Amino acid sequence: MEDNLTNRLQQVVTDLGDEENYPDFSDEEYESYLNNNEDEEEIVDISEEDMLKMLDAQENPFITCSRLFRADFDSIKLLNQDQVELFKKQGYLIINDFIPHDLQIKAFEQTRTLASTNMMQAAGSSKSDSDDPYRNNKARTDLTTWLHHNEQDGALGELMQRHFSLLGADLSTVIHLQKDWKDAEYQLAYYKGSQDTPGYYEKHRDAFPDDGSDASSHMSQRRVTAICYLNHNWSEKDGGQLRIWTNNGQQDIDPVGGRLLLFLSGAVDHQVLSTNKERVALTAWFS
Ligand SMILES: O=C(O)CCC(=O)C(=O)O
Numbered sequence: 235m236e237d238n239l240t241n242r243l244q245q246v247v248t249d250l251g252d253e254e255n256y257p258d259f260s261d262e263e264y265e266s267y268l269n270n271n272e273d274e275e276e277i278v279d280i281s282e283e284d285m286l287k288m289l290d291a292q293e294n295p296f297i298t299c300s301r302l303f304r305a306d307f308d309s310i311k312l313l314n315q316d317q318v319e320l321f322k323k324q325g326y327l328i329i330n331d332f333i334p335h336d337l338q339i340k341a342f343e344q345t346r347t348l349a350s351t352n353m354m355q356a357a358g359s360s361k362s363d364s365d366d367p368y369r370n371n372k373a374r375t376d377l378t379t380w381l382h383h384n385e386q387d388g389a390l391g392e393l394m395q396r397h398f399s400l401l402g403a404d405l406s407t408v409i410h411l412q413k414d415w416k417d418a419e420y421q422l423a424y425y426k427g428s429q430d431t432p433g434y435y436e437k438h439r440d441a442f443p444d445d446g447s448d449a450s451s452h453m454s455q456r457r458v459t460a461i462c463y464l465n466h467n468w469s470e471k472d473g474g475q476l477r478i479w480t481n482n483g484q485q486d487i488d489p490v491g492g493r494l495l496l497f498l499s500g501a502v503d504h505q506v507l508s509t510n511k512e513r514v515a516l517t518a519w520f521s
């Protein structure tokens with residue numbers, strides 16, 4: 235009896251170890267077997283890049299985002315009608331001398347001080363990873379810090395309180411921002427950048443395409459990116475241009491001090507090219 239049991243057990247073990255006794259599934263049968271035996275709903279882990287590809291294939295993102303512009307609006311103070319038209323048509327707009335030269339110099343020096351006194355963090359550090367889960371710490375080399383317009387002193391405070399708040403008033407007049415929109419998110423960025431170790435920020439988009447309708451608004455918060463450059467005496471050899479991908483191909487924008495660049499966050503891919511010198515920018519996102 236015992237022998238019998240041992241023999242039978244041995245036979246089972248031998249049969250299990252013998253591949254020829256396994257059911258012979260084709261790949262398709264195996265897939266369907268796995269799917270039928272799945273208890274939990276499969277969570278599709280799609281990358282930001284693939285998600286953008288999928289959304290861009292549904293509709294040109296410049297068209298999606300152009301629906302954010304209001305058909306009629308009241309008076310605006312900083313921008314003029316032609317600039318608004320151009321912004322809508324191109325998906326981006328450059329405004330030179332957005333701020334006075336002395337304010338630009340002071341804001342640059344203030345940023346340098348913040349960077350050298352450890353008040354700014356590597357953009358890919360764990361602290362800011364949670365702000366931007368799609369990026370890893372190799373995507374960009376800058377030091378950053380979030381600024382709050384009513385808590386900031388000095389030139390950077392003035393830049394937000396006076397200049398960006400006027401811009402925000404205009405943008406909320408010409409563009410559909412979210413109903414509870416109050417103020418921009420502000421991020422200050424400092425690239426150390428040298429000939430030996432150039433700074434960079436890889437190609438990316440700041441938001442998913444969004445026309446403000448209920449169907450798409452859950453995916454994105456940011457609608458307009460506004461970048462004010464604070465670099466003085468910028469020259470071609472310093473690099474650090476912002477390459478943008480527009481509806482009409484790519485274009486490189488020099489990060490000239492005092493210059494403001496606006497673009498539709500959900501439509502324009504962009505990349506900071508190698509910068510061989512210190513490079514400072516204050517970015518505001520309007521949602
Ligand atoms: O500094 C720039 O020109 C671009 C910055 C940027 O792309 C970002 O902070 O998302």
Ligand SMILES: [Fe+2]
Nearest residue numbers: 438439440504
């Ligand atoms: Fe960006």
